[in-house]
Amino acid sequence: GGLLFKGNLRGQAAKSYEKITKRMEDRLGDQYKLFILINPEDDKPVAVVVPRKTLQPEITAVPEWFAAGAFGLVTLFTLLLRNVPALQSNLLSTLDNLDLLKDGLPGALVTALVLGVHEISHILVARNAGVKLGLPYFVPSWQIGSFGAITRILNIVPKREDLLKVAAAGPLAGFSFGLVLLLLGFILPPSDGIGVVVDSSVFHESLLAGGIAKLLLGDVLKEGTPISVNPLLIWAWAGLLINAINSIPAGELDGGRISFAIWGRKASSRFTAASIVLLGLSSLFNDVAFYWVALIFFLQRGPIAPLSEEITDPDNKYVALGVTVLLLGLLVCLPYPFPSQVKPLQVFSDTIGYSNQTFTSLVLCC
Structure with a gap:
């Protein structure tokens, strides 16, 4: 009481x-x-x-390090599997073809690096802000390898500005690192001279990626012909998508904590309700949105625990960073409407497993 x-x-x-x-x-x-x-x-x-x-924080029946480690191992497996097309069509054959998982190692490593930068940034900023974080629980995903991580806040956050710093640090670092890798994927030629052959219509799936592609590739995108790209581009894109999903302003996701810190508890609850409704509608058309709305509803819908002092607004410079994160999430998810002949995405590389359906599902999810 x-x-x-x-x-x-x-x-x-x-x-x-x-x-x-x-x-x-x-x-x-x-x-x-x-x-x-x-x-x-x-x-x-x-x-x-x-x-x-x-x-006092609740004591879980299973040690936190054990549960986090188990989730991490499963996520590592799904990251590898996501990058091996030969195993995706027949999941049961994985145990008989474990040697094929090594083909997915480069893509899994790049995506894991983006996730790692995201989580490390949370940890470093939280220490400076006096916020204690639990171990990250990485959430596996058959569709994109991982949905990111669930990280609990274990102590009472002093004020909204501190929450904003911690929440924005992860996606801001993840977006920055992923964007650098994405640019390198556009600029660097494939090491094998072939890389991943995609139809230009795939760049419709993201305003950010499509805008960069239009800037760097120019009129090639209008021809509707296959384009050879460095697989690093696809791997970095996956990392950006995971960051964008976690930037949805809902519940205790990074985006939800950001909206709470900037606009307060009442506005945050409205953002959460709207996001869950939109994701619920999207789940009628794709399974990615269904899994994500279920994850938010059962594990991350909040409410966010009370802060010591929730009246004072954050400094404008931190508000700008938070809004930047939310906008970057939209730029990654919203489609880019440049004119081109629409064809299905075809991926001929043995090391990449992303399809046009996957990217479309992710856009609908966001």
Whole structure:
């Protein structure tokens, strides 16, 4: 239980929080925790005081390191499998052809690097912000190799700006690294001289990738003829898509935490509801959206745990970074409407397993 105090908040919320907290500690010690929140009934500030012993994190039956490691191993397998087309058509043959998985190692490694940069950035920024994170649970996906990672926040985040820093750090780093790899994929010729042969219509699937392709490849995209590209382009694109999916403003995804930190709890709940509805509608047409909306609904829909002080808005420079992440997610997912003859994507490389249907599903999912 706890106590709820209503009234008028005089002065700045951050300074008031520090003063009240100091007075409580001087008189009551460290037994109680103060929260300054927004009352959802009238949108006015309220103070909530609860015993600290009620705020201890739950202890799971399975050790966190064991569960995270198990999820990581399965995700590694799906990343490898996603890049071996010969095994995708007959999943049961995988055990008899484990040697073929090595063909998927380059693509799995590139995508895993993008995911790793994402998670490491979360960890580094969280340490500076005084936010304690749990181990990342990487979520395997048969469609794209991985849906990213679920990372719990184990302590109470001081303020919205701290949450924004931590939430935006991962996708911002992941997008940046993935974009560099994507550009290298466009610029560098295939090492074997053939690479991956795709139809130009594949670049319809992403406004970001399509815009870069239009800029670098020019009128080649209008011809509707097969184009040979470095497989690094496809692998980096997969990493960008995973970052974009995690930037959806819903629940406790990075995008959901960003929207909460920028616009507050009420706006965040509306973004979550809208995102789940849109993903639910998309799931009628593709299985990627179905799995993702199920993941959000059962594991990540929130609500986000209360912050110590939720009144003060973040600094504008951090707001700009958060909005940039949300916009990058849209740029990756939205289609690019340049005119060209639409043909199915054909992939002739033995090392790549992405198809036009996969990219279309991902766009609908986002």
